[in-house]
Amino acid sequence: MNILLVGSGGREHALAWKIAASPLVKRLVMAPGNTGMAALGELRPLKVTDAPGLIALAQEISADLIVIGPEIAVEAGVADAAAKAGIPCFGPVAAAGRLESSKAFTKAFTDRHGLPTARYRTCDDAASAKAALDGFSPPYVIKADGLAAGKGVVIAQDRAAAEAAIDDALGGRFGTAGARVVIEEFLEGEIGSLFALCDGKDSIVFGSAQDHKRAYDGELGPNTGGMGTYSPAPVFTDELVEQVRTRLAEPAFAGIAAEGAPYKGVLFVELMATADGPKLVEFNVRFGDPECQVLMLRLESDLVPYLVACAHGTLAQAPAPVWRDEAAICVVLAADGYPESPVTGSIIRGAEQDFGPDVVVFHAGASRDEDGTLRASGGRVLNVCARGATLQEARDKAYAAVARIDWPGGFHRTDIGWRALGAR
Ligand code: AMP
Numbered sequence: 199m200n201i202l203l204v205g206s207g208g209r210e211h212a213l214a215w216k217i218a219a220s221p222l223v224k225r226l227v228m229a230p231g232n233t234g235m236a237a238l239g240e241l242r243p244l245k246v247t248d249a250p251g252l253i254a255l256a257q258e259i260s261a262d263l264i265v266i267g268p269e270i271a272v273e274a275g276v277a278d279a280a281a282k283a284g285i286p287c288f289g290p291v292a293a294a295g296r297l298e299s300s301k302a303f304t305k306a307f308t309d310r311h312g313l314p315t316a317r318y319r320t321c322d323d324a325a326s327a328k329a330a331l332d333g334f335s336p337p338y339v340i341k342a343d344g345l346a347a348g349k350g351v352v353i354a355q356d357r358a359a360a361e362a363a364i365d366d367a368l369g370g371r372f373g374t375a376g377a378r379v380v381i382e383e384f385l386e387g388e389i390g391s392l393f394a395l396c397d398g399k400d401s402i403v404f405g406s407a408q409d410h411k412r413a414y415d416g417e418l419g420p421n422t423g424g425m426g427t428y429s430p431a432p433v434f435t436d437e438l439v440e441q442v443r444t445r446l447a448e449p450a451f452a453g454i455a456a457e458g459a460p461y462k463g464v465l466f467v468e469l470m471a472t473a474d475g476p477k478l479v480e481f482n483v484r485f486g487d488p489e490c491q492v493l494m495l496r497l498e499s500d501l502v503p504y505l506v507a508c509a510h511g512t513l514a515q516a517p518a519p520v521w522r523d524e525a526a527i528c529v530v531l532a533a534d535g536y537p538e539s540p541v542t543g544s545i546i547r548g549a550e551q552d553f554g555p556d557v558v559v560f561h562a563g564a565s566r567d568e569d570g571t572l573r574a575s576g577g578r579v580l581n582v583c584a585r586g587a588t589l590q591e592a593r594d595k596a597y598a599a600v601a602r603i604d605w606p607g608g609f610h611r612t613d614i615g616w617r618a619l620g621a622r
């Protein structure tokens with residue numbers, strides 16, 4: 199098979215690593231990919247939002263499958279263009295992608311289809327948003343409506359901070375993503391990420407993980423796209439997985455199909471495990487980053503048949519995926535200043551040495567000089583991932599590798615997995 203993988207982050211590096219290991223794959227082309235992915239196939243310098251360009255590339259390489267990594271490619275209609283061109287695609291059409299690209303759409307969708315979630319109000323202007331705060335109590339949760347790379351949510355401890363967050367969001371900080379805000383009830387509980395694949399009609403659960411969203415140790419600092427993950431997460435008992443599948447994932451797939459946009463791809467259900475059962479925090483219409491990294495380390499089965507089954511509508515015939523009976527962890531190394539204003543250009547040494555069989559370093563935002571020197575080129579720069587018999591073992595291996603990477607211009611959290619390990 200020939201596969202075109204769209205994206206350039208750590209998530210796509212992990213997908214490429216797993217796809218390239220499949221005996222089914224003859225040719226893997228990545229657009230645009232990143233320097234860490236170059237050893238796994240061919241890189242082509244296209245924008246992930248350039249739907250016509252990507253389709254032309256897929257045709258040029260006789261792609262049997264397009265795999266969409268990031269949400270901005272979903273929003274740009276890459277899957278819609280693939281469908282028009284008759285090319286099988288893993289990744290939903292843009293209309294289904296609204297489950298991520300508009301929080302206002304998603305909240306209304308949960309009402310239409312009876313999905314449990316936080317009580318909310320959607321507002322288009324600052325005055326009504328501030329007035330709507332009367333209906334909530336602190337901490338206030340303020341969300342920009344559209345895509346903001348995981349940074350559009352503010353948890354405000356008091357009214358003044360909530361009003362400032364409203365002004366900030368509606369004042370253009372997130373561009374058109376902030377033209378509306380959603381205010382919602384603060385949910386108490388433990389957060390988790392469950393993944394489900396769907397082929398338009400049938401669906402299966404495809405792993406779970408837990409993310410650390412805050413920038414600094416002890417869950418302090420601003421929200422980020424994710425500073426580290428681990429899998430399995432103890433919060434996901436069999437009972438919780440079953441509840442999330444039947445109350446959130448399956449109703450979402452049925453609902454979006456009933457609304458005319460059958461879902462083909464992976465749905466990332468971010469939920470709060472509350473005393474009243476799981477409640478939706480948000481949907482994402484792609485694998486999580488860095489959740490995908492730990493899932494790929496734990497997935498024993500070949501990934502490619504599942505991607506193909508989603509695109510072809512044959513998931514019902516696919517065997518249950520096999521996961522290694524091991525834990526995996528991912529520690530994100532980010533550039534100083536991330537998430538507000540990452541400082542790029544700093545030199546990273548030692549990231550590409552052999553760290554042993556259970557450690558993999560995925561590239562997220564790094565570039566390479568002509569002489570091979572690696573430099574930070576984004577906010578989240580490297581993902582140091584490890585596998586072990588226990589989470590503690592995986593974590594020890596990951597942090598041992600982190601210690602061998604020489605990057606004075608970056609930082610990382612030292613407490614990834616604390617919840618599962620019962621200590622900070
Ligand atoms: P989101 O971008 O919607 O995933 O939100 C980012 C983070 O904010 C989540 O991972 C949660 O930790 C937190 N969060 C979002 N919504 C709520 C809520 N209603 N109650 C409590 N925490 C929330």
Ligand code: GLY
Pocket residue numbers: 348409423424482485486487488489
């Ligand atoms: N790590 C969270 C996300 O990918 O949105």
